[in-house]
Amino acid sequence: MIMIKELQWDSAFFKKKIGTLIVDAIEVKNLSSTIEKARNAGFHYLTFKTKSFDMPVIQALESAGFSLTDIGVTFRANSDIFSSTASPKTMKWRKSLRVAGFRDIPMLRTLIKGLFPQSRFYHDPFFSKKDADNLYQQWIENSVKGTAADIVFCVDKAGFITCRKKDKLSGEIVLIGIGKRTRGKGLGTVLVAQAMQWFRDKGMRTVTVRTQLRNPDAMNFYIKLGFLVKEYDLIFGNKL
Numbered sequence: 001m002i003m004i005k006e007l008q009w010d011s012a013f014f015k016k017k018i019g020t021l022i023v024d025a026i027e028v029k030n031l032s033s034t035i036e037k038a039r040n041a042g043f044h045y046l047t048f049k050t051k052s053f054d055m056p057v058i059q060a061l062e063s064a065g066f067s068l069t070d071i072g073v074t075f076r077a078n079s080d081i082f083s084s085t086a087s088p089k090t091m092k093w094r095k096s097l098r099v100a101g102f103r104d105i106p107m108l109r110t111l112i113k114g115l116f117p118q119s120r121f122y123h124d125p126f127f128s129k130k131d132a133d134n135l136y137q138q139w140i141e142n143s144v145k146g147t148a149a150d151i152v153f154c155v156d157k158a159g160f161i162t163c164r165k166k167d168k169l170s171g172e173i174v175l176i177g178i179g180k181r182t183r184g185k186g187l188g189t190v191l192v193a194q195a196m197q198w199f200r201d202k203g204m205r206t207v208t209v210r211t212q213l214r215n216p217d218a219m220n221f222y223i224k225l226g227f228l229v230k231e232y233d234l235i236f237g238n239k240l
């Protein structure tokens with residue numbers, strides 16, 4: 001069975017009707033008729049996310065006009081991987097770190113611009129660079145307001161991390177970003193340590209974080225901190 005579910009938030013944000021395919025198993029003949037139905041229903045763009053490297057499925061998607069837009073890698077760690085980051089190098093970050101509040105929104109909207117060039121939104125021609133910039137700015141604002149994250153920690157004009165509870169025992173780092181001039185100075189480590197403490201305090205034992213395969217710096221960062229690869233995903237897009 002193949003269905004299309006409208007992504008309401010995405011449609012409203014990009015002002016174009018966007019949907020995602022929900023499938024049990026992809027059958028080529030059904031896929032092309034589903035896409036025709038989507039086109040007739042006014043969809044401009046369809047996405048499809050899969051966690052398996054199933055060649056018949058990938059070939060069916062490609063024949064129906066989908067292209068690969070992103071390969072995600074999800075890392076997982078126990079929330080107790082490290083409890084202290086005390087070192088002279090990180091002292092100044094630990095002192096200036098705070099929970100982000102509404103007054104930090106303008107600073108965070110400025111800081112986040114251009115921090116995630118590896119994201120699919122900057123590579124898929126369906127989205128303009130302005131769309132992608134706006135998306136991240138709205139995302140960090142919604143995180144502080146509590147609709148896209150449960151808590152945001154930040155250091156003024158330097159970096160931030162957003163944390164979300166997934167279920168009783170597990171949490172997720174949704175976004176982490178350090179300003180270009182501040183990278184490699186231990187702030188990312190301090191922010192992850194702070195996030196891990198928050199997850200532990202809330203009873204969450206495991207923490208996941210997703211990044212892109214095209215972002216080896218971030219993957220090395222998570223590996224250095226003790227995360228291991230949990231799974232990968234492939235995201236396809238089709239401009240109708």
Ligand SMILES: CC(C)(COP(=O)(O)OP(=O)(O)OC[C@H]1O[C@@H](n2cnc3c(N)ncnc32)[C@H](O)[C@@H]1OP(=O)(O)O)[C@@H](O)C(=O)NCCC(=O)NCCS
Nearest residue numbers: 176177178183184185186187188189211217218220221224
């Ligand atoms: C990835 C990121 C969060 C790392 O933050 P950071 O403050 O620069 O990292 P730290 O200084 O705490 O580095 C900790 C360790 O991670 C590893 N690491 C960090 N940046 C790295 C890089 N560019 N290449 C390889 N390893 C790196 C190093 O082993 C480093 O330890 P060391 O300094 O003892 O060698 C930061 O570079 C960033 O914000 N990048 C852009 C946004 C992004 O890609 N976010 C993640 C996507 S979800």
